[in-house]
Amino acid sequence: MRGFLASMYIGLQIESNWTKKWVWLLYLAAYPIGSFLAVIILYRVFGQKTGLLPYALYGTIFYYSLSMVFFDMAFSVHDDREHYQTLKYIFLSSTSYRTYLCGRAATRYLIALAGIIINLCWLIPVLRLPFHPNWGYLIAGTILGYLVAAGLGLAVASVFLLTIKLDVDVVDALFGGMFVLSGALFPPTAFPAVFAKIAEFVPLSPFIELMRRAISGKILTSFLSDMSTFQLLGRVALSAAVLFALGWVLVYFGSRQAQRKGYIDVTTAF
């Protein structure tokens, strides 16, 4: 636990100590805007009649809460190894690398959530978004969201431990694909039938839909509408358990393999 908290603290310092506290708070609030600005413009200009703005906006925002974690965890492997050159010391410390990564993920997730809450405070009244929260589902979903994000992040980190090039583009491509298929921005029913079916099984889809329903109090489209919110929660819990366990195991093997290959302290100076 001590290692986990220390990792959270390190994560917070890396995220915030580059500037004054009040500038960082502004940054924290402004950062998520980039993720949903296009959604607002496009749906306001072209999609007024579709009534899909709440669906797309909530979807994009909750996707953002997860994507921040994946990117940070993937990036932290290279940042710790090449930039700060501390990865070897983390491996040598009594805290396991997995615990360290989970601590970093927790900080990133909390920071993303803080940014989301700040923005929802003005988005909901200004855009008149439906807001009838079911706090139980919302809290459960938020906790499970961390496990989903950390699980995927651990899996990505395990791959990045075994590469010596900063391949953020790989993560970009992977999660760009997930963004399309998870139905965050528009209902996947727009896809050809095969892809629409695949979309239902993308691990992020049930989480995003659960959070949409939990905050709006409504089923906004037909996507996953055949499932009750409770069933969705069950799917999210199952995805979270599987993804987190998978990530946990993959980092174990990734670390072993990286040690074997001598990649723990490799610096490439790209």
Place this chain on the structure above:
Amino acid sequence: MHTAIQVENLSRVFNRRGTAPFHALRGVSFDVSYGEIFGLLGPNGAGKTTTIKIMSTLLLPTSGRVTVAGFDVEKDYTHVRPLISLISGGETSGYGILTVEEQLWMFSQFYGMETHVARARIEEYLKVVSMWDSRRQQMNRLSTGMRQKVNLVRGLVTDPKVLFLDEPTLGVDVEASVIIRNIVRDWVREKPERSVILTTHYMAEADELCSRVAIINHGLILANAAPSQLKQDLDSRAHYEITVDRLDGEQLDHITAFMGEGNDLVLGSDKVAKSPMLVAHLMHESDIARLITALAEQGVTLEYMRKLEPTLEDAFLKMVGKRFEDEEETSPVS
């Protein structure tokens, strides 16, 4: 023009938010002649790297003046840069995805060299450092020693007049260190208009390479002379270590009385042979003959004797008051 570098009354203050200003250099002055390897010695945070950074145009002085080959590093830095090269120990510069050959070619282009000239020099120097066979290896596959050899070649390929070596053998094994030292020495001898400024933590390295060294601490130059001069200034007495078969306190008192005032004798024991060991600090070197006679008169047999020469480290210790590794203070840039 005999002066490659002239440093006059150089000061540098670092202002950092929330802390008192840090005076890294406080009126440092020295000069370096062409054909010379000049050493800057000092503990961590003494101001060595700050001085190098100012001389190599990376940092502006707070006050004072530095010229390199007659050009002011502050105002005429564009004239200084074609004439210098900088090699830092432990550096991981360059691009890991490039091969050794490509990396060196790239840096040669930053000096405007024609490709065929650059390639010929790269080949020459890579052969000198025994790395020609590794020319097609990617930089990120090289060991620390190999990388440092490449860095050295990078510094030499452009044929600078002044070479700044900031801890060039840091983290490098003995064999590679010897190669690097030999190359630097030969490189300066090759042309009279070349000079080297070396900072190092290894006293033996400075002693071996430098014609002069300046000892710097807390931003002040404490001494500036040839290593031999510094050692000589340390102590004019002669020091001997003599292992004998037997020697007791009474015999020692007799011998001490015989030798007279100013000659100190300290009795200890040889850690290996477990025999009595006498350490003698004599006023004159010739007094050793009298000491040997006195020992013989006491019936003592000599087993082993050696003269103790002062080292540059002794001189450094005397001036700075501590060893390198004892110093913890660091400056914001070094």
Place this chain on the structure above:
Amino acid sequence: MKKKLLLFLRTLNARAYVRIFGQMREATWVVASVLGGFFTMTTYIYLYRTLGTGSEFSGLVVLGGFMTPFFLNVLWGVATQLYWEKEMGNLELMLVSPAPLSAFLVGLSVGGAMHTMLRSLAVLFFGIAVFKVQFTLLHLPLALLVFFVTLFSMYGLGIVFSSLFLYHGRDAWRTADLVMEPTNVLSGSYFPARYLGLGLLGIAALIPTTLGLDALRQLLVPSFTVKVLDWRWELLILIGLGLVFAFIASWALRSVEYKARRDARLTLRWQ
């Protein structure tokens, strides 16, 4: 003068070489970056289908997908590059050499643009092939002229920003991260910039991609009517912007290098 010019060109060539050939050695990077661009394009094409806009929007998105990698390259490969060079320990070696910083940056730009071209063309190819997008090639030479002027102007802006990164560290990097997505949105990569309204358009027009993309859409997508200005005016503005950026960049690099030498920022790592 000739010596200076040769030094500039040799430095430019060497730095561009690293960008073009060095990064080519990482095949996964090329594949992943093409896929990333393709997915973004796919997202917006399906989004427009969901919104029920006309089919010409697919063409607009494909062109946006073609230009976006250049925008990202300017931001992450040119503007922030001096920060990374400093962190890697290369900046001090670059500065100790006689080559001007502008030569490195132009080299980075040329190399970056050539390298990105491959990625962008791949995205364009997949966009045309998968989504059956049609362009008119009647004005291809003019479109190429607009494209290269846009690149000139964009990379000029990148070099202006690089001087800020030379002095500032993580704070500038964070700022770039913050503005990346909003800037990309405002430049009309995913929709016609005219829909931004006059106020936002005034700001967005300072980003060369905005007018560049608008002009390209006018020249290549026959059904495109919601233009900001006539492409001729846009071309002139882009030329003007490019020249202004080049002038500011040259001045800013010199002055920021002096400030960084004075304030010990050139070699300050982990800032």
